[in-house]
Amino acid sequence: MSTTEPITVNLGPQHPSTHGVFRMRVTFDGEEIIDVEPVFGYLHRGSEKLAEERTYTQVLTLTDRMDYVSSMLNNQAYMLAVEKLCNVEPSPRGVWLRMIAAELQRVASHLVATGFLIQDLGALGTPLIYAMRQREYILDLFEMLCGARITNSYLRPGGVFMDAPDEFWPALDKVLNDIPNALDELEELLSGNEIITSRTQGVSILLPETMVNASITGPMLRAGSVDWDLRHRNPYDFYDQINFQRPLHSSSDNFARFWVRIQEARESVKIIYQCLERIEPGCVRPSFHDVPRLIRPEPGDAYAAIEGSKGELGFYLVSDGSIAPYRCHVRAPSLINLTLLREMLVGTLFNDLFVSFGSIDLNMGEVDR
Template sequence: MASEMLPDEEYEVQDLLLNVGPQHPSTHGVFRMVMTVDGELVKDVVPYIGYLHRGAEKLCETMDYRQGIGFMDRTEYLAGHNAELSYVMAVEKLAGLEVPERAQWIRMILCELNRLSSHFMFMGAFGIDVGVFGTPFIYAWREREAIIDLFEEISGDRMMYAYFRPGGLAWDVPTNFVQRVKEVLVSSKTGIKDFDGLLTDNEIFRARTQGIGYISAEDAIDYGMSGPSLRGSGVPMDVRKDEPYLYYDQIKFEVPVGKNGDVFDRYICRLEEMRQSVSIIEQCLEHLQPGPIMPERMPRMLRTPPGEVYVRTEAPRGEYGVYLVSKGGNRPYRLKVRSACLSNLQPLKQMSVGQYVADAIIVLGSIDIVLSEVDR
C-alpha cells in the first residue's frame, strides 16, 4: 500500500543505523552492536567489545599462582569452576604436580554442576530473547539458586569461588556433600523437564527459532567456534571426548549434536547436554572415595620450572584454554586465556545478516555470550 503511494524513484531511501547496547538487557552484558537496517531487515552488523576489559591476563602476570585464581573466576563469572580448572591444570602441568584422586572427582562434579547452572542461565535469558517474558527466567533462577546454594556451602561464595588450587582443592567438601548433590540433581532434573515442556515443542518458540541464524559446519569451524554453538552445526567436537582430562575417559556420556546449525539446534544441544551432565555427576558420585585432596608435600610458595603449556577444557560455552609461559619463579611470564565466547561471537554478522532485527537478538542470545569472558 505504502509503496504504491510513495514510489521509490521519487524518494531517497536511506538505511537506518540502529544502535543496540552497550547497556541493554538483550545484549547479555555490556556489548554494543550497530546494525544497519533496511526496514526490519538487518543488512550489516558491527559489534563493539571491550567495555568489560579489566586486564585479567596482565594482572595475573604480576601475581603468584595462588593469587591469580581469584581473577580467573572473574573472567567467566557464570562458570567460575570451569575457568579455575583450566588455569589450575595449566599450573599443575607446568609444575608437574600429581593431583589426588578425590580432588579430581570433586572437581569434575563441581564443573558439571557449574555447567548445569550456566546452561540454566542460558535457558532463562534465551527465553526472554525469544519473547517468553519472565516465565523461563524465573524457572531458571529457581534451579540455578539450588546449585549456587550448594556452591556456597562448599566454597563459601556464590559466584567467585576461588576453590581450586594448584595441586587439588582449597579445603574438603562438607561431610553431607554427596547427599546435597543428590538433592540438587533432583531439582535440576525437574528444571530440565520444565524447560523441555515449556519451550521445546512450543509452536511459537519453534517458529521463532527454527531456520534462524544458520551457520554451516565448515564456516563454524573456520570461525573457531566451539562448545554447543559448534555442535549445533553438527560437529561432534567436545574436549571432554577428544582429549579427556580429569577422569572423563572413565565416564560414559554422549556428545549431543544438532543437524541444521540454526538457533533451535543450539538450544536443543544445550538441553541435551544438561541431561548428560546430570548423568555424569551421578556416575562421579559413585567413584567418590575418601582420601587426601592435596599432594602430601606442597611447597609454601609454588614455583614452576621454565616452560610453556596450553591446557584446554570444555567450559559451558566451549573450549576454555589457558596458555601459560613461565621463566621460572612463582609467577607466570605470560598468561593468555583462550575464550570460547570471543570466537563464538565472530560469525555474528554472518548469522544475522538477512534476518529481522528481532531475530538478530535471538542469534546473539543463542551463542550464550558472557561479556566478561569476551573482554577479560
C-alpha cells in the same frame, strides 16, 4: 518515486539484552539487518596484565571473574594449565570433587543460557526465573563446598582446597533429583511452544565448515552436528573413565543450539552420578611438601583446554621461573564464538537479533576479560 535508505542504529553498551556491556553498530534496511559491527572492550579489566603481577594461586581469583556464570569451569581450566606447567600429580579425590563441581556449574550455565533465550524472545521473566531458581540450588551447593556462590576460587593446584562437608552429599542428591525435572520443564517450554519453535527454527544457520574454520567450539559446534567435545576427544581429569553421550543436532539454527544445551545438562547429571560412584576417601590435594604454596615452575610454557560451558576454554601460561606467570593468556570461547556474528545476523530481522546473539551464549566478562 520514493527512495529508502538504510539506518544505522547503535545498540548498546547500555542495552538490556546484550548480556552485559556489548555494543553493536547495526545497519538496518527496514527491519532487516544488512550489516553488524561489534565493538568490544566496555568490560575490559586487563586480567591478563593483572595476572603477571600475582602468584599462580592468586591468579585463580581473576579467573572467577572472567566468565562469572561458570567460574568453577574457569578454575578448572586454569588449574589444569598450572598442573601441566608444574608437572603436578593431582590427588584423585580432589579431581573427582572438581569434576562434580564443574559439571554442576555446566548445568547452571546452560540453565542460565536457556532462561535468557526465552527472555530475549520476549517472555516477561517467568521462564528465566524458573531457570534461575534451579541455578540457586546449585549455587547453594557451591556455598557448602567453598563458602562462595559465584566467585568460587575452589580449586588449587593438584585438587581442591577443602573436602566437601558431610551435609553436602545428601543435598547434592536432592539437587540431582530435581534438575532433570527442571530441564524437562524448560525443554517442554522450548520445543512445545509454537511461538518459540517458529521463531528459533531455521534462523541464523551456520555451516559446520564455516564454524570450524572460525574456531567456534562448544554447544554451537555440536548443534551443527560436529562431534567435537574435548571431554571425549581429549579427556582431561578423569573423563576417560566416564561414559557420556554428546548430544548433536543437525539443523545448526538457534533452536538446535539451545536443544543441545539442555541435553548436555542432562548428560552432566549422569556424569555426576558416575563421579559419585567412583569417588573414594582420601586427600583432596597434594601435601605442601609435594606442591608448595608458592609455586615456582621451571621456565617453559603450557596450554591446557577444557570443554567449558561456552566452548573450548584454554589457558596458555608462560613461566620464567618466578612466582608469577610471565604471561597468562585466556582462550576465551565467548570472544571467539562471536567471530561469525555478522554471518549469523545479516539477513535476519531485528526481532531475531538478540535471539541469535544470545544463542552464542556469551558472557561479557569473558569476552573483554
